[in-house]
Amino acid sequence: MKTSVATATALALALVSAPLQADPVTDALESALENYEKGDLGMTAARLTEAQKAVVALQGGKLTRFLPEAPDGWSREIDEDANEGMSMVGMGGASAAADYISPEGDHVTLTLDADNPIVTSMASMLGNPQMMAMMGELLEFGDQRMVNQDGEISGLVANRVLIQATGTASEEQMSEILGMMDFDGLAAYDK
Incomplete structure (x- = not known):
């Protein structure tokens, strides 16, 4: 139970500190939080996976800039x-x-x-x-x-x-x- 509260708190903090303009990461995090609040842990996990994938895509784009x-x-x-x-x-x-x-x-x-x-x-x-x-x-x-x-x-x-x-x-x-x-x-x- 403590882990669930910590996860929800981390998601909420991420959403509060996120830029106002939506992007794939914030969209997925917002959806994860909404699903978490509804008690749908399966969809919460799926949306968190989407957010992670979007972050990795952003990282890949940044890494590409270092190819000479x-x-x-x-x-x-x-x-x-x-x-x-x-x-x-x-x-x-x-x-x-x-x-x-x-x-x-x-x-x-x-x-x-x-x-x-x-x-x-x-x-x-x-x-x-x-x-x-x-x-x-x-x-x-x-x-x-x-x-x-x-x-x-x-x-x-x-x-x-x-x-x-x-x-x-x-x-x-x-x-x-x-x-x-x-x-x-x-x-x-x-x-």
Whole structure:
């Protein structure tokens, strides 16, 4: 019973502090509170799930802004379904991805995953400099350390955003794209 009161209180506070303009998050939270007040816990849970999904969609959009522009002569194609794909497989968290294609046809797929089980599982390795050194060649982009494992470059930003670069492009080409990233901003991508 204490949990129910705490949940209702949290929902009420969220609604009071929410902007006056409706959006998918506030709409779902308002509906959840209405259903909770009616005693319909099933619909309350469903609406809370909708609110969570809407928040993750917003996070995915914000994460996408950190995919760098294509280098001169290259093209970039944003994967509009990356965030939805992670959600569909039950991974949660936010995702963003883009393919970069050179004039010669080499490509790099850059993936950003945040706040999900994949990040958690990789954190013990990519958050530890000794482990990274055993995994492959260490690369530095300013203060950001990453590791190249047989042509796949990976790194962890602020223990919450996993960066992976894969493809047919050379390490130098991948590094050029990675070097354009705002790692400091990425650490707080959803703020």
